[in-house]
Amino acid sequence: MAGDGQTAVLDTAWAQIPHSPQATAGIGSFTRSRVERIISLVAGGLGSVIVGLQAFLTALGSTDERPGWHAGLMISVFGSLAVMILACVIGRGVRAAAGVFAFVYVLALVAWPIATAGVPPDALDEPWIWYLLNLATLAAVLAFPFPLQIVWTILAPVLFGLVRLVQVGFAQEYWVAVGLDVSFALILGGVILTLGWLFRSMAVNVDETRARAVASYAKAAAADAAEQERVAVAALMHDSVLAALIAAERAGTPRERTLAATMAREALTRLANTEQDAHEGTDEPWDAAAVAAAIAEAASELGVDVDVQRDIDPHGTPIPGRVARALALAATQAVANAVQHAGGAGLGVAVTAVGGRVRVEVHDAGEGFDLEAVPDDRLGIRASIVARVAAVGGKADLETGPHGTVVRLDWQEPPA
Template sequence: MSGVAAGLADHLGVSALRVRVLFVLAGLCGVGLLFYAWCWALMPMRAGDTTPTRRVPVAWVLLTGAGAALAGLLLSAADGRSLWVWFRTGELTGYSFRFWSTLPWVWTVTVLATSAGVWAGAVDRDDPARGPRHAAIVRTLSALALAVVVMIVVPTAEQRGGRAVLGDLVVPVAGAVAIAASALLQAWRRLVDDRIGRVRDEQRAAMAAHLHDSVLQTLALIQNRSEASSEVSRIARAQERELRAWLYDGDSPADSDLPTDLRDYAGALELDFPVRIDVVSTGSSAERASGELAAAAREAMLNAARHAGGDVSVYIEGAASAVDVFIRDRGDGFDPAAVPADRWGVRESIIGRMRRVGGSAVIRSVPEVTGTEVRLSMPTSGARRD
C-alpha cells in the first residue's frame, strides 16, 4: 500500500509478490510489522511519475469520511444523547456494561482524520494537479477535526469523570502526534534528498572540471582537425554531446522539454548521417518532447540530414504567444509543390501534423538554390484560448 514491498523487490531484483507474501508471513509473529515500519520510515523514496492525474486522492476520501463522522458526533452531542448507555448480559451473570453513546463517533473521527493526515504527509505521492500545499491543507483539516473532538470530550468530565475523559483524550492526542510526526518525516526526507542532490552536484562539477580540461578539449580538437562530414568528426561530436549532456544536464525527466529532445535527436542523426546539427534555443517554452511540434521538427531534421547533409541549424524561439522552430540546411533545395502525391513525409508528417493541432508549417526552398528552411509555429495554450 505504501510501496515498501515494491521498492524492496525492485532493489533486490525479485518478484514483488514474493516480498509481499514474506511480509505477511513475518507479520504473523510481529517481526514483519516492525521491519515494514522500519523500511517505510527509513527507505529513500524514489521520484515517481510527476504527470498530473485526475484521480481522487485517498487522503480526501478519508477526510470526507471523518467529516461525516464529525457531523454525527456534533448532532449526537447537540441533541443531548451523549449519555451512558447500559447493557445487561442476562440474569445469570448479573453483570452490566455501559459506554458513552458518542464514543463510536469519537473513535471513527479520530481514526479517519489521523489516517488522512498521515497518508497525505507520508504515503501519498506528489501530484502537480493537487498543488504544492495539498498535504499541508489535509493535515490542517485533520488537526481541526481532532481539535473539535477534544472540545466535545472535555466538557463531559463532570458527567463521566476525569479518568474516563483522559482515557478518551489519549486517542485524538495520539492522532495529532502521528500527523505531526508524518509532517516531520516528510521534511526530513526532503532534507536528506536535498543533501544527496548537493553532494551529487558537487561531485559532478568536480568531474566536469577535470573532463573539460582533458577529454572534452581532445574531442573538440579532433573535430577541428577533420572535416565536418567525416566519420571521425561525427563520432567525436556525438561523444562530446553525450558527455556534456551527462555532465551538465543531470537527470532529465521521461518527458523532457523541446530543446533537450531535439538536441538528443540531433546527436542520434549525426551517428547515422554525414551531417553536423547545431541546436540553439532562446526564450522559454512549455512544449514537451511528446508534443506534435517536436514530432514535426524531428521529421524536418531527418529530411535535412537524409537529403541535404553537411551543416544543419535548428533554432527554437519561445515566446508568450507562440513557439517557433526553424530548421535550415545548405542542400540543393527543392520545389515543395513538385513533391509526388504518394510522398507523405513533408505533406502529412510536417504540414498536416502542424495544421491538425492548430499550428502552421512553412517551407521555403528553391530548386538548385543552396538551402532549405522549414518554419514550424505552434501557438501557446493561452494564445489559443484568446
C-alpha cells in the first residue's frame, strides 16, 4: 500500500510538468528525447538533404569511376542516405538507418580505389564522395556511442585521404589539396561531434535536475499526506474512541453497557478502516468459502496469485457479514504486508472453518520484523489487522522471526 501511494504521488508530480503530444519518455529522459528529435530533424533531416543534394548533383556528371561501378556506388550510398533522411524526418529507426549509412559510406570509401582504378582524374577537384564525408560523421553521432563517434570522426577523413591518394597514384600535386580536404573534414566533423555531445550533456543535466525536483516534490507531498493522516486519526480517536471510553466508564445499567460496547465496536471498526474506504455494511451471513474467495480475489488485485488452502466444513455455521468482511480485509492487509516487506516469498493463505470457529492464517518466508519498532502512525498491523478483528469479537495473533511471519485470525461464534 505504501508503494502504491508513493507511485501515485510521483504520477501527480510528473503531471505538473507540461507534456507535448510527442512526449513518450519518462522523467529521466524528458529533455534528452526532445534534443535527440531536434538533432535528427535539423541535422539528419534538413542538413543531410542539402548536403546530399549537392553531392548527388555532382555525382551525376562524375567520370571518376570505371563503367559498372558508378551506378552501384550511387545506389548504395545515396539509397542508404535517403533511408536515413526518411527515418530522421518520421522519427522512427533513426539509429539503425544512420548506422547503416555510416557503414555503407566507409565500405564505399574502401571500394573507391578499385572503382577508379585505371581512370585518370579530370582535375584537382574533389570527387562526389567527398561531399558526403561529414554526413558519415553525423550518422555516427546519431547512431553510435560516444567513443565510436570519435573513431568515426577521425577514421572517415583519414580513410578518404588515403583512398584519394591511391586513386591519383600518390602524385605530389594532389598532396596539398588532399591534405586541405582532410583537414577541413576533420575540423567540421569535430564541430559536429562537439555540438552533439554538448547538447546531449545539457539535456541529461536538465533531466537529472527535473528528476530531483520531482522527487523533492513527491517527498514533500508524502510528508504532507502523512501529516494529514495523523490529524485524521487524532480526530477519530478523540471523537469516536474517546467518546466510547467515556460512555463505558459512565455505564451503570446493562443497557448502557450494551450501548457503550456497540460504540466501542463501531469506533474500532472506523479506526481499522482508516487506510481503506471500507464500511461495516450489512450483517447478511457468509460461508467460509466466500471468505476464502474474497481473500484470493483481493490478493489478485494486489498482483499476486495465492492458492488459498481450504479446510471447510460444508455444514458449518454461517459467518455474520461484518465478521466475514473484517476477516477478509485483515487477511488482505496481511497479504499486502507480505508482498511489500517480504517480496511475497513463501506466501500462503489457509482458511479453516469447523463448527462455529473460523481461522484464517497468512504466512510468508521473509526475514521478519520487530513489531515494537513499527512507527505508531503506521496502521497496517495495529488497526487494519488487530483492531479490525477485535472490533468483531475476534482475535489476531502474529508470530515473526528470521524464518518468516505468520498472522492468525480467529473468530469463534459466541454461545447462544
